[in-house]
Amino acid sequence: MLVRFWGTRGSLPVAPTAGIVRRKITQALLAADGRQFDSAADAEKFVDNELSFAAGGTYGGATSCVELEAGDGSYFICDMGSGLRQFGLDSLRRNGAGHAKTYNFFLSHLHWDHIMGFPFFVPAFDPTAKIRIHAGHPDAEQALRRQQEEISFPVPFDWLRADIEFVQLNPGETHQVDGVAVETILQHHAHGSYGYRFTDGEGRTAIYSTDSEHKPDNMASEAAFIDFFRDADLVVCDTMYSLADSVSMKEDWGHSSNLVAVDLCHQAKAKSLALFHHEPTYQDEDIQRMHEETIRYEELTRDGSTLDVICAYDGLEVRL
């Protein structure tokens, strides 16, 4: 199973400004300290080995969209944030090489940062494409149609030519979707959200749990999440806020923190945790700092196997 991140931000898409790019280049030039590079490959080696990720790259700014390469050859995509646009274009390239044009979507919920990419999803205009939209919400179709009403968008939903089907998934049941076993869990978020557990034919398991708040006055309910995350190879988890923010000024905003994610994964004996749904006001340095602190917290509180803590960014691929 391969997990590919197309969008890792929460709330709304962001992009670095000219000033931010200029600052990165300046810092890189200072770090190079007059060094000469014989080739682009040489320069890339310098970037990879001697610059931090925040200095030499970026976590990106597209909103939630995560692809799983698994199952019998169809596409599996979690959420339709703005990252869906780039995925859609890339899928056209793969379809041209013979990939099946079946798209299985799994919606965590219907807030705009998780559905805003669908009006720009080019395969939806292909009459030979099949699109199955799986959701725990019975009003998923209503939400997608509404965002393409004339007041909001010039292209109505009914102009989409693909064969589009809505499939409701229920917590507590295992659904077989093109060679992948899929389970879902209800999470605490405004209008509800759903986490997903994907298991392929070889037993590899990925969890997608975003926009899920774990409140201090309801910690007993976390046993269900520990069971849902059990033995997962990768848990993609909402880590938008510091723990302090999540219990104070941002309480009831529907999001979680890096520390809670680590603790749940430790209890579940998960192997890897991907920090996800990054706060849009965070610069790359802020996200990198959060990543480093989370690694340290995991180290301080580990009581058993090491949990590999990675930080999702647009373009990251993780092979399980």
Next chain:
Amino acid sequence: MKYAIETRDADVLIRVDGRVDESTWEAFGAGLSDAVRQARDGHLAHLIIDLSELDYMSSRGLRVLTVAKREGDEAGVAIILASPNEVMSEILAISRYDKLFTITYDGGLKR
């Protein structure tokens, strides 16, 4: 995890020993609630949580502190974290709980 509550001068003091994690957070929470009640009933303004013998606290323990703080705020009892060790000091910083709580490192137990 063990804890002991005592009243000392103008404060209630709760000493915590061991780890507050997924197996001990409920007992710790109950102890804090009890300590807040004792401070309220004794008209004492402060509850001091002595962390000097605490190995570490997971997010469950930290969130239990939040619940206790809310109970304390309602009861007019201010909660102070005292003498965290190096591990706890790091956890308080990483969690940003050092922005939510007053923390003393130099014997805030003395009144």
